[in-house]
Amino acid sequence: MNEHPIPSKAEVAVVLVAAGRGLRAGRETPKQYVPIGGRPLLSHTLDALAALGAPIQPVIAAGDEDLYGLALASASPQARPLCRPPVHGGQTRQASVLAGLEALSASGGVSHVLIHDGARPRPSARLLASAVEAARLHKAAVPGLHVTDTIKQIDENGIIAATPERGRLRAVQTPQSFAFDLILAAHRNANKEKVQDLTDDAAIAEWAGHKVHVFDGEPSNVKVTNPEDFARMDASLLAALPDIRTGQGYDVHAFGPGDHVWLGGLKIPHERALVGHSDADVLLHALTDAILGALGDGDIGSHFPPSDPQWKGAASDRFLRHAVDLVQRRGGMIAHLDGTLICEAPKIGPHREAMRARIAEICALPIDRIGVKATTSEGLGFTGRREGIAALALATIRLPVGI
Numbered sequence: 142m143n144e145h146p147i148p149s150k151a152e153v154a155v156v157l158v159a160a161g162r163g164l165r166a167g168r169e170t171p172k173q174y175v176p177i178g179g180r181p182l183l184s185h186t187l188d189a190l191a192a193l194g195a196p197i198q199p200v201i202a203a204g205d206e207d208l209y210g211l212a213l214a215s216a217s218p219q220a221r222p223l224c225r226p227p228v229h230g231g232q233t234r235q236a237s238v239l240a241g242l243e244a245l246s247a248s249g250g251v252s253h254v255l256i257h258d259g260a261r262p263r264p265s266a267r268l269l270a271s272a273v274e275a276a277r278l279h280k281a282a283v284p285g286l287h288v289t290d291t292i293k294q295i296d297e298n299g300i301i302a303a304t305p306e307r308g309r310l311r312a313v314q315t316p317q318s319f320a321f322d323l324i325l326a327a328h329r330n331a332n333k334e335k336v337q338d339l340t341d342d343a344a345i346a347e348w349a350g351h352k353v354h355v356f357d358g359e360p361s362n363v364k365v366t367n368p369e370d371f372a373r374m375d376a377s378l379l380a381a382l383p384d385i386r387t388g389q390g391y392d393v394h395a396f397g398p399g400d401h402v403w404l405g406g407l408k409i410p411h412e413r414a415l416v417g418h419s420d421a422d423v424l425l426h427a428l429t430d431a432i433l434g435a436l437g438d439g440d441i442g443s444h445f446p447p448s449d450p451q452w453k454g455a456a457s458d459r460f461l462r463h464a465v466d467l468v469q470r471r472g473g474m475i476a477h478l479d480g481t482l483i484c485e486a487p488k489i490g491p492h493r494e495a496m497r498a499r500i501a502e503i504c505a506l507p508i509d510r511i512g513v514k515a516t517t518s519e520g521l522g523f524t525g526r527r528e529g530i531a532a533l534a535l536a537t538i539r540l541p542v543g544i
């Protein structure tokens with residue numbers, strides 16, 4: 142059967158280990174879900190792994206489903222379709238990796254696997270390609286960095302017992318890459334023999350008697366661990382998006398017969414309805430146009446022509462999410478969305494926080510990046526005569542340079 146020594150891309154898969162409790166980060170939320178650059182750490186890792194184009198098998202802790210769901214929703218549109226349903230990890234990292242490998246084994250067809258830590262958000266596409274290449278050539282391989290500090294081994298009293306030769310030391314990272322059958326068998330045997338405390342997959346392969354090759358890692362491929370790491374990574378992610386743009390949006394829909402309106406993604410009882418081809422949610426339309434304006438990419442009508450019957454009665458959250466996806470496809474982020482509704486009725490105040498929450502959910506953004514306000518027009522003009530509702534919006538986005 143094994144007549145194809147060079148596997149195709151489709152036979153490579155990634156196990157993404159994200160089941161840790163992250164106690165070392167000194168926070169309530171497990172560290173892989175702590176926001177950096179405006180969204181969960183894990184979503185950045187997913188985006189980086191997407192460069193490989195291979196399926197990703199996430200391993201998460203039981204009870205973290207909602208946190209994982211938010212991380213997935215805030216990942217790029219390139220990354221989301223690559224993610225298989227997550228499986229639950231075990232008590233140790235080793236048990237979690239085995240759970241991921243077993244899930245891939247059950248679906249079959251994987252010849253080589255990369256095993257990567259959820260808290261390492263920035264492996265480059267080049268590093269991922271090197272990992273695949275190394276697995277093909279050596280069957281077991283890990284990225285390693287030369288150490289610049291002199292490393293000391295100490296005894297139980299904190300006294301230096303040995304000084305290993307620095308030139309032969311490597312600080313090992315992930316993704317670690319393996320022939321799939323080799324690492325699955327090694328993990329299964331270690332589990333059967335109750336060897337449970339090995340801290341990386343190279344150690345499992347070594348324990349099973351395999352030679353593990355070391356290829357060049359990357360200094361930027363850091364594991365985010367301490368509060369200082371979070372601050373540094375946060376600053377570096379934002380610094381990588383220096384092209385800051387603002388777009389505006391404006392929309393109006395007229396009242397017609399009905400008993401509710403859609404505003405800010407919420408269905409609000411009212412004695413009239415708003416007339417439109419879609420659900421006529423003026424606030425979501427204005428926000429969508431504001432984002433498209435910041436991108437310099439047409440308007441809501443050019444992306445979703447009213448002449449197209451598929452948008453008849455459509456829920457406008459799709460339009461807004463599409464605009465957010467366009468920003469993410471360009472490697473950017475939404476820094477802030479701010480909308481103002483102009484109407485005499487319905488009263489917006491009682492719904493304002495729910496609207497912010499709904500818009501945050503649609504866009505997979507933290508709620509503190511969403512503003513919703515409302516005003517009447519003091520009885521003046523078409524909104525004052527209760528003929529319709531108007532909405533204004535501003536979007537601030539950040540993009541990488543040179544796109």
Ligand code: MG
Binds near residue numbers: 392394417422426
């Ligand atoms: Mg509209």
